[in-house]
Amino acid sequence: MTTGSPDDLLLRLHTAALSDMRTSRPKKLLRALRYQAEDLPERAHDLATEEAFTDALEGSGATDPLVEAWRRRLTEWDFVKDPAWSRAPERTADRRGDVYGLLDLSERTRKLLDTLVPVSRVEAPVVITDEFTPWYTPGAERGRPWYWESYRSCLEGKGWTPEAVASLDAASDAVVERLADPTQPTAYQSKGLVVGYVQSGKTANFAGVIAKAVDAGYRLVIVLGGTLNMLRAQTQRRLDMELVGRENILRGASEFESDYADDPAWSQGRFVSFGDLPSVLGGFDIVRLTTRDDDYQSLLQGITALEFEKQEPALPLHDPRNLHRSSARLMVVKKNKGVLTKLVQDLRKIKTPLSEIPVLIVDDESDEASVNTSNPTKTDADRTAINQKISELLRMLPRAQYVGYTATPFANVFVDPSDSEDIFPKDFIVSLPRPEGYMGARDFHDLDSPVPEEERTFANSNERAHVRDILVEGDGDDACLQSAMDMFVLTAAMKLYREDRGGLGDRYFQHHTMLIHESVRTDVHRELLGQVTRLWWNAGYMGPSGHERLRTLFETDVAPVSEVRAGGHGVPSSYEELAAYVGPAVTRIGGDDKPIIVVNGDKDIETGQADFDKRSIWKILIGGQKLARGFTVEGLTVSYFRRRAGNASTLMQMGRWFGFREGYRDLVRLFLGRAETVGAKEIDLYAAFGAICLDEENFRTELRQYATVIDGRPQVTPDRVPPLVSQHLPWLKPTSPNKMYNARLVSVDSSGQWQEPTAYPTKAADLRHNTHLWAPVFDALPADLTSFSCHFPADGERPAVTHRFDAFVGRLAPADFLALARDTRWGAPSQFAPHLAYLTEITEAATPLVDDWLVLAPQHAKRGARLKLGGSGRDLAWFGRDRRRHPLFGAISEPKHRGSALRIAGALADSGDPVTEGLVAPRRGVVILYPLVEPRHRSEIAADGRLAPEKIVTAFSFVAPSTARRADGKVLHFTTFDSSKEGTPIIDTR
Numbered sequence: 001m002t003t004g005s006p007d008d009l010l011l012r013l014h015t016a017a018l019s020d021m022r023t024s025r026p027k028k029l030l031r032a033l034r035y036q037a038e039d040l041p042e043r044a045h046d047l048a049t050e051e052a053f054t055d056a057l058e059g060s061g062a063t064d065p066l067v068e069a070w071r072r073r074l075t076e077w078d079f080v081k082d083p084a085w086s087r088a089p090e091r092t093a094d095r096r097g098d099v100y101g102l103l104d105l106s107e108r109t110r111k112l113l114d115t116l117v118p119v120s121r122v123e124a125p126v127v128i129t130d131e132f133t134p135w136y137t138p139g140a141e142r143g144r145p146w147y148w149e150s151y152r153s154c155l156e157g158k159g160w161t162p163e164a165v166a167s168l169d170a171a172s173d174a175v176v177e178r179l180a181d182p183t184q185p186t187a188y189q190s191k192g193l194v195v196g197y198v199q200s201g202k203t204a205n206f207a208g209v210i211a212k213a214v215d216a217g218y219r220l221v222i223v224l225g226g227t228l229n230m231l232r233a234q235t236q237r238r239l240d241m242e243l244v245g246r247e248n249i250l251r252g253a254s255e256f257e258s259d260y261a262d263d264p265a266w267s268q269g270r271f272v273s274f275g276d277l278p279s280v281l282g283g284f285d286i287v288r289l290t291t292r293d294d295d296y297q298s299l300l301q302g303i304t305a306l307e308f309e310k311q312e313p314a315l316p317l318h319d320p321r322n323l324h325r326s327s328a329r330l331m332v333v334k335k336n337k338g339v340l341t342k343l344v345q346d347l348r349k350i351k352t353p354l355s356e357i358p359v360l361i362v363d364d365e366s367d368e369a370s371v372n373t374s375n376p377t378k379t380d381a382d383r384t385a386i387n388q389k390i391s392e393l394l395r396m397l398p399r400a401q402y403v404g405y406t407a408t409p410f411a412n413v414f415v416d417p418s419d420s421e422d423i424f425p426k427d428f429i430v431s432l433p434r435p436e437g438y439m440g441a442r443d444f445h446d447l448d449s450p451v452p453e454e455e456r457t458f459a460n461s462n463e464r465a466h467v468r469d470i471l472v473e474g475d476g477d478d479a480c481l482q483s484a485m486d487m488f489v490l491t492a493a494m495k496l497y498r499e500d501r502g503g504l505g506d507r508y509f510q511h512h513t514m515l516i517h518e519s520v521r522t523d524v525h526r527e528l529l530g531q532v533t534r535l536w537w538n539a540g541y542m543g544p545s546g547h548e549r550l551r552t553l554f555e556t557d558v559a560p561v562s563e564v565r566a567g568g569h570g571v572p573s574s575y576e577e578l579a580a581y582v583g584p585a586v587t588r589i590g591g592d593d594k595p596i597i598v599v600n601g602d603k604d605i606e607t608g609q610a611d612f613d614k615r616s617i618w619k620i621l622i623g624g625q626k627l628a629r630g631f632t633v634e635g636l637t638v639s640y641f642r643r644r645a646g647n648a649s650t651l652m653q654m655g656r657w658f659g660f661r662e663g664y665r666d667l668v669r670l671f672l673g674r675a676e677t678v679g680a681k682e683i684d685l686y687a688a689f690g691a692i693c694l695d696e697e698n699f700r701t702e703l704r705q706y707a708t709v710i711d712g713r714p715q716v717t718p719d720r721v722p723p724l725v726s727q728h729l730p731w732l733k734p735t736s737p738n739k740m741y742n743a744r745l746v747s748v749d750s751s752g753q754w755q756e757p758t759a760y761p762t763k764a765a766d767l768r769h770n771t772h773l774w775a776p777v778f779d780a781l782p783a784d785l786t787s788f789s790c791h792f793p794a795d796g797e798r799p800a801v802t803h804r805f806d807a808f809v810g811r812l813a814p815a816d817f818l819a820l821a822r823d824t825r826w827g828a829p830s831q832f833a834p835h836l837a838y839l840t841e842i843t844e845a846a847t848p849l850v851d852d853w854l855v856l857a858p859q860h861a862k863r864g865a866r867l868k869l870g871g872s873g874r875d876l877a878w879f880g881r882d883r884r885r886h887p888l889f890g891a892i893s894e895p896k897h898r899g900s901a902l903r904i905a906g907a908l909a910d911s912g913d914p915v916t917e918g919l920v921a922p923r924r925g926v927v928i929l930y931p932l933v934e935p936r937h938r939s940e941i942a943a944d945g946r947l948a949p950e951k952i953v954t955a956f957s958f959v960a961p962s963t964a965r966r967a968d969g970k971v972l973h974f975t976t977f978d979s980s981k982e983g984t985p986i987i988d989t990r
Contacts, residue, residue, distance in 0.1 A: 010047045010056055011066050013037060015137050018073045022134065025085040026077060026102035029053075050109060057112040063149045069137070071117045074099065075170050079124035091120055122167040123433030125174045126704045128718055130427050135184070136177035136216060146283035147211040147243060154242045154272050155204070164436060171432055172208035178428045179401040182217035182358030183320050187398040193366065193425035193718075195700075196432045197440050198407040199632060199659035203235060205432060206362050206405055207243050213360045214286065214328045218401070219308060219317070222343070222393070223332040224363040229295070230610075234632065235364060236292050236332040237613055241265060244330065245272040248286045259291045263613055279327070289331040296333045298342045305329070308352045317356035318399065340389035347396065359400035361393065366404025425718050431703045440658050441693035444670055450792065450801060450895040459564040460799075465666075466561075467686060470642060470673045481516075481640065482535050483553070484671045485620070488514040488638040489541055490550050490558055491667040492585035492618065493578055495637075500581070502570025504663055511635025512589075512618040515657070518642045522600050528622050529598050536595050536620075541586045550582060551575040558667070565666035588618045599623035637664060641685065642673040687890070748834045752907035752962030754898055755835060757955070758889040759828035760932075764950035766825040771869075771949035773823055774956075777929070779870040781808040781857055790899030791912035802912075803896035808876075809919075810855040814843045817853045817927060824954075827887050842964045849964035851923040854904055858897050858928065867931055867952070868945040875945060878931045878952075880938065892930055893957050901926040906962035923961050930955040 016039075017032035033048035046052070060067050077083075077099045078091050085102060088094035096119050100110045155165055180188040196202035210221055223239070225232035240249055240260070249258055249271070260266035279285045289305060290296050308317050311325045333339050347354060394400055404425065434440065444466050451460050458465045468487075470480045495509040516528060540546035554575045562571045572578040589595050597619045599610045610621065612634040621633065639657040657670050676683045761767055785806045792801050812820075821839055826832050842849035859877045867878045881889050903911040904919050904926050911917060932953035933941065941947045 007056070007066075009040060009044050010052060011069065013040060013044055013047055014053070014066060015069050016040075018069055019134070019137060021073065022076075025083065026099045029103045029105060050106060054106070054109050054112060057109070057116060060116065062116060063145070063152060065145070067116050068145075070113060071166075071169070072137075072173060074113065074117050075120060075124070075166070078119055079170075091122075091124075093119055095119075118166075120163055120166045120170075122163045122436065124167075125171040125433060126431040126700070126707045127174050127178075128429040128431075128703055128707055129178060130718065132178050132190075132427065133181075134177060135181035136173070136179075136212075145212075145215045146278055147286070148208070148215050150245070150272060150274070151208060151211040151243055161436070167433060167435075168204060168208050171205055171430065172212055174430050175205075175209045175403060175428075176212045176216065179213065179218075179360070179403075180358075180399070182213075182219075182399070183318055183323060185318075187355060189394065189398060189400055189402070190427040191402045191404075191425050192428040192430065193404045193406070194430045194432060195703075196405065196407050197434060197438060197658065200407070200432070200435055200438050200440070201660075202364070202405045202407070202432070203238050206364070206403070207239055209403065210239070210330075210360065210362065211243055213401075214284075217318070217320070217323045218358045218360045219323065219326055219328050220357050220359045220397075221328065221330045222359065222361045223330070224335050224361065224366075224390070225332045226365050227335045229334065231365075232295060232332055232334045233292050234613075236290060237263075239330070239332065240288070240292065241271045243272065244286050244288060245274050245278075247274050247277045249288065251277070251285075251287075259293055263292075264615075265613065284324070285327040287327050287329050289329055290333060295336075296331055296339050296343050298346060306346060306350045306352075308357060317352060318358055323358070335386045337385040337389060340386065340393075344389060344392050344396070347393075354396055355398050357397065357399060359397045361390075361400055361402045363390070363402065363404040366406045427718065429703065429718050431700050435660075437660050437662060438658075439661050439665060439668065441689060441696065444657075445690045445693055447690070447693060447697070448895070450803060450899070452894070452896065457564075458561045463686075465565055466668055466670055468669055468671045469686075470640070470671050471675060472673075477642075478531070478535065480671060481532070482539065484514070484516075484638055484640045484669070485532070485535060485539065486549050486553050487557070487669050488512075488620065489539075489582065489585055489589070490553055490578075491637045491664070491669070492589060493550075493581040494558065494562070494572075494667055495664060496581040496585055496588075497572055497578055498570045498663060504569075507616070508663065509635060510616045511612055512637060513633055513635045514620045514638040514640065515633055515636055516620065516622045516640045518640075525598050525600050525622050529596060532596050532620060532622065536590065542583060547579065547582070550579075554578060562666045567665065569663060569666070585618075589620075594619075596620045596622060632659070637661075637667055638669050638671070640671045642676055749838055749965060750835065751960050751964040752902070752905055754893075754902060754957060754959055756892055756957040757826070757832050757835070758892060759826050759831040759887070760889065760953050760955060761825050761827040762883075762887055766827075767953060768948075768950040769825055770954045771952050773820060774929070774954040775870040777810070777812070777820070777855060778857065778874050778876060779872045781810040781855065781874070783808075785859060786915060788900040788916055789911070789913040790896075790903060790908075790916060792899060803899055805894070805896055805900075806859045807897075808857040808859065810857075812853040812855055812927065814848060814850045814852065817925075818843045838960070842960065849923065850925050850961050851921065853925045853927050853958075854919060856897070856901065856926060856928045858894065858930075866945045867933070867941065867947055869931060869952075876931060878933045880935065881930075881932045881953075881955075882935050889932070889953075889955070892932065892955050893928065897928060901928055901957075901959050905959040907959065922963055925961050925964070926959045928957045930957070 013033055013036055016036040017029065020032060020036070021027055030048070030050060034045070037044040037048040056066055074096070078095060080090065086095055086098040088098050096114070100113075105113075152165060152169070155168070160168075175192065175194060178192060179190050194202070194205060196205065206223075210223075214221065223235060225235040237260075249260070255261070255266075258266060260271070265271060274281060274283075277285055287305065306329065308326050308329075310317060310322045312319065312321050315322055317323060317326065331343075333343060390402075394402060443462055446456065446461050446463050449456070449461070456464055468483070470477060472480065492512050495512055498504050499506055499508050516532065518524060518528060541550070554572075559571065562569075597610050597617075599621055600623055610617065610619075612632070617634070636657055636659065641657075657668065661668055672685045672689070674684050674686055676685060761770070786809045787804065787806050789802060789804045792803070818839055821832075821836055824832075857876060860879075862877070865878055865880070866875050868874070869876050879892075879894075881892055883889050899908065900911060900913065900916045902908045903913075903916050904921075904924060906920065906922065906924075932955050933947065933951070934953070937947065937951040940951060
């Protein structure tokens with residue numbers, strides 16, 4: 001595109017018009033174009049027509065700048081939540097129709113835009129941001145978009161769907177546009193954090209960010225690729241193959257001199273190729289300063305490799321006349337003090353002024369090693385080694401932009417935001433959407449399932465389908481481990497069956513692995529190697545005993561699960577049909593007499609033993625920390641996990657079973673320790689992962705809720721995020737204590753949301769107090785039962801279901817419920833305090849936001865489960881619960897009770913139940929009562945239903961009216977404290 005050409009003017013015209021609509025509703029396009037044409041050359045007036053626009057679209061491709069400009073704006077309008085200008089749901093054809101209507105576009109233009117920019121079905125990234133000046137627009141002077149177009153084509157060639165590519169496009173835009181403009185005269189250093197899911201493709205996102213950043217003018221890219229050689233090498237290879245390309249790798253050398261000469265993907269032509277060096281073709285080169293096998297080395301005489309060429313020596317490098325003609329430099333370095341010291345020393349030696357170099361620092365697994373763990377309250381405390389080196393880089397490179405990537409963000413958001421030399425994400429936090437086809441923590445748990453536990457099946461329960469218990473008795477875990485190994489062999493046979501008879505084709509499953517993770521200690525790994533080796537060779541997989549075990553496992557586990565979860569992939573009708581594939585599967589795993597690989601050092605990668613890039617691997621892997629952070633275990637189907645960790649971040653990173661499982665999702669099995677003894681404590685690892693999942697989802701939900709901009713300003717900025725972090729298990733902190741600072745949530749708006757406190761007291765006096773406090777409420781309930789029914793239609797993932805239950809129904813005045821909430825005693829008062837603050841606000845506001853509370857006391861038909869409660873001796877159902885989370889209860893409520901309560905509070909659509917509908921009122925909340933009896937006290941219930949009040953836990957859940965929202969739109973009020981000045985608030989959002 002020639003500067004000043006009609007195409008260039010049309011792009012400038014549309015970019016200006018769309019930029020004016022960036023923070024507003026869509027407006028009539030022709031009027032906007034004519035207005036912008038006033039500031040452009042005269043011939044721009046001829047282009048300010050819809051005909052000129054549609055003619056340009058007719059000949060455009062998906063990556064043309066004009067289409068990119070419209071994609072960005074249409075995507076924003078598609079994704080915006082509850083806009084005043086449209087009542088249509090986000091990401092729907094109706095929403096897009098509203099946009100087109102406001103733009104006043106013809107049918108022809110609408111059809112062209114729908115073809116080039118289809119409505120995305122994927123979630124948008126959630127962005128918590130400080131205010132910033134938009135600069136990253138298609139019309140900006142930012143060189144030729146060389147590497148992004150290539151990377152986009154690479155992903156499409158790998159089979160990425162248009163929706164997945166569009167999602168990555170939007171998510172990478174959300175990061176790049178919040179970096180500083182690399183050409184601006186004044187240096188600005190932005191810092192951000194991107195939160196993905198474990199094993200969910202974060203590398204793809206930062207590869208896209210790097211592609212767009214170098215296209216925009218960033219000329220030094222430093223990727224901090226983890227703390228292990230294997231992770232650094234894996235990241236380097238990925239970037240080289242999909243972004244850097246063959247020509248930049250070779251730079252005139254022969255094919256056989258490449259560091260990838262022994263890589264099958266190199267010889268198979270799977271590395272990106274441009275046809276010649278990009279600089280020859282009108283683009284710019286990427287010069288690698290690290291290779292797959294070699295981390296950063298001191299350059300010595302080769303220091304010129306870090307020197308940046310200037311076409312106009314009198315101008316700074318960041319001037320567009322220099323920047324877009326210069327090559328970019330890329331290095332992937334390990335987070336190692338020695339390596340980073342060499343880099344810092346070399347940068348100090350180059351002649352190019354460091355203040356002129358636009359730098360992008362991408363920190364993979366940024367919560368590991370990068371965070372300063374020294375006590376911030378000690379004024380003379382030194383930074384930890386890696387944090388110190390990152391701080392040095394940021395200090396010496398004023399145009400450096402720091403972007404951390406992690407799936408466990410808690411350590412990063414707990415960094416001191418006032419430390420200007422640290423890595424706190426002061427400018428933005430981007431939460432990536434869950435990718436399509438991803439298997440994460442939620443896929444192994446039944447969170448919020450409306451199906452009662454006794455009714456759960458392989459079809460409607462993730463736990464039943466995928467999770468198997470490790471319960472060790474007697475002589476150890478031989479029996480459980482053998483069962484897991486049998487599952488590994490059986491699923492291997494299933495994969496071969498699907499390749500042969502399921503239409504997937506030969507070698508579709510390049511890798512098939514089982515991971516055993518019990519410890520980080522190498523001596524334990526040696527013991528496990530002996531144990532697993534013994535079990536493997538004594539398993540008799542080729543003989544009758546082995547086949548009999550596999551037959552039983554197939555008929556009781558694999559076949560029934562796959563029957564309802566195979567998603568169209570082949571399932572044998574009997575074990576006899578599968579048996580022919582067992583022998584080849586065993587041979588492929590252990591035919592070389594090496595069915596097991598111990599991975600507890602980088603040599604396992606360097607020798608190629610566990611290098612998934614160099615060979616097909618069908619093996620059992622025994623490992624610890626080397627396989628617990630960032631490194632992708634390909635083909636992982638069976639996991640055997642007994643490792644306890646002290647915080648949620650560490651434990652979640654060990655979840656290598658998360659990821660993409662195309663073609664074998666139904667075969668994935670997770671064997672987890674349900675009663676692991678650590679000191680005097682017994683740990684249920686499945687419950688721990690469930691709690692982490694809740695912590696993580698709560699964090700993402702909070703970010704999504706607070707990302708809404710109010711009056712053009714962010715509701716929450718990154719420095720106010722820490723209080724959004726929750727903790728569901730008392731012993732499992734979000735991250736290690738030395739990465740946390742003091743923050744306290746004061747109030748949370750929970751309008752229309754089910755809230756379920758669990759921190760009830762354990763002291764007899766407190767329990768007795770609560771029972772007497774709530775007794776009058778039970779006494780006041782009318783004697784007649786009310787029958788409720790709430791229908792949930794099928795939603796594509798779950799079948800239609802109707803929940804029915806009986807309950808006693810009463811009412812409480814707002815002031816009475818608030819008094820009860822204030823007087824209720826808790827084992828951990830701080831957990832209920834934010835809710836109490838909210839209840840106080842909606843009750844005592846000048847114009848109260850709640851008129852009354854409906855009280856439900858659900859009743860069940862279980863025989864003998866009755867208590868005499870209250871002064872009148874009401875006969876009421878009690879619910880059996882235990883404190884699964886040390887002093888805290890797990891789930892208290894019955895899922896089937898929630899629908900009616902949510903509907904009455906206005907949070908759900910029509911329930912299909914006349915009784916429920918008759919109780920709906922605009923400013924009505926619901927309180928649900930649950931008298932709980934812990935297992936240790938159930939035998940003490942007298943024949944007449946009496947039980948000492950200190951042995952009853954009077955629990956409740958509540959749903960505030962969905963209309964009970966603050967007028968200013970804020971949903972959060974909290975205070976943080978300066979950790980060096982105990983009790984002194986430094987931020988108050990009121």
